[in-house]
Amino acid sequence: MAETTKTRSITIAERPLLLSWAGVTDLGRRRETNQDAFLAEYPLFIVADGMGGHAGGEIASRSTVARLEAMVESGEVDRAAIENALELAVADIADHPETTDEGTGTTLTGVFLDVDGDVPQWVSLNIGDSRVYLLRDDRLVQVTTDHSVVQELITAGKLSPEEAEGHPYSNVITRAVGASELTPPDYLTIDVRAGDRFVICSDGLTKELTDYGIQHFLRENADPADAVDAMLAAALENGGRDNVTLVIVQVGEADESPSTTDDDAE
Template identity: 85%
Template sequence: MAETKTHRVTVAQRALLLSWAGVTDLGRRRETNQDAFLAEFPLFVVADGMGGHAGGEIASRSTVERLQAVVSAGDVNGPAIEKALEQAVGDIADHPETTDEGTGTTLTGVFFAITGDHAQWVALNIGDSRVYLLRDDRLVQVTTDHSVVQELITAGKLSPEEAEGHPYSNVITRAVGASELTAPDYVTIDVRAGDRFVICSDGLTKELTDYGIQHFLREHRDPGHSVDAMLAAALENGGRDNVTLIIVQVEDEDDSSSPIEDTTE
């Protein structure tokens, strides 16, 4: 079973407990795993690499390693993340095995941030990996895909159902790669007890619908059990790509669902 980890923070004179688990898997049709993830408070991200030979694996790993250094430095914020991505682009470009101009990686996730006296989540995204939020028993996609089909959907030229089988369904319009530097999109989210985030590569969403993701969140409260169940279902449904996901959930002792203000120093 995937290991569930926890971090406790005192907020608004209450104990706020964050718990999470993550897993990555080769899938059933790939020869290499080009996904990577980082799940360490306060940053939780998934990177889905792309590129010939070992390129995708190098791109995702380089990006996650640079972000790990940001966590270790203890100052996770937008500018620090963007600086790390700039460094990752250099790492990818300089690596001897990343000669393919298409080499790069998606990046998506959330980090826990404090602005003034308030705690909040900040979701970030480059590419078509996704962040979902289950709140009040309703699942919503927090991030917006950077993909050709999403642009067509937004323009009203394609329905979500038609997008699933579109020939350009895997073509993304933004990436962290050797040939470009792109800042993430950011979405801020208030911190509420009971919230559960799913951060995943498209290897999961190719095999599970939003309804399926919501089903497994409802069935399994422990993040470790949830990620194991979703991974097993994705593999059973075909496992056509590498599958990576992280689940992060928020609880407090009095089970309140109101917004939380952070009072830690």
């Protein structure tokens, strides 16, 4: 079950807005360990999906999330701070006694609210094949581009999206946060609009739900925690073949409070 919806009041161009969010991670129905992790603490919302041996993936994802959480607590959240935190995570992963497998690593994807400029903006970040989706004006779009062999084949015109489903290399990613030199994330800036809803998820969700399914559950559930629970339940019912992790972040008018709020919400 998702954590209770949390909220944060912000002002964009003298317009009072309300951020609300919730997240969940689940073992799924076929895995023995949960190698996913997530962080949903203003202004950073991310999901990490670990890989590499029985313990290695869990260590990689949790080490990465721990470094980013410390960064949030320090009050420095920007591209430079994120890349510094990831460099520290790479060192943590490399130094851990249980991460001897060269394949140890984690995806990392999410969004943060960049308030350094005159007008705050969302910035998406991505390494690997976890995803960020944005529902805007009732249209769902995938914000991030997968770093995977299959996506490279699609981009090169050698594979159609339909052919990609069930492809033998569908789980092979080309970039990760791991026990080697860090490749910086891909970034994309997005303006802040009331009504926007982000879905940040591991491939344990997208293996079981189509884009249409994600959009359906967003439409049917106004509160982030309700939407998270509905998507998780559907992913498990559809097979739950992998760990499932997702975070939903939405922007509303300041007087559109969600039905439940965290006691510590600001």
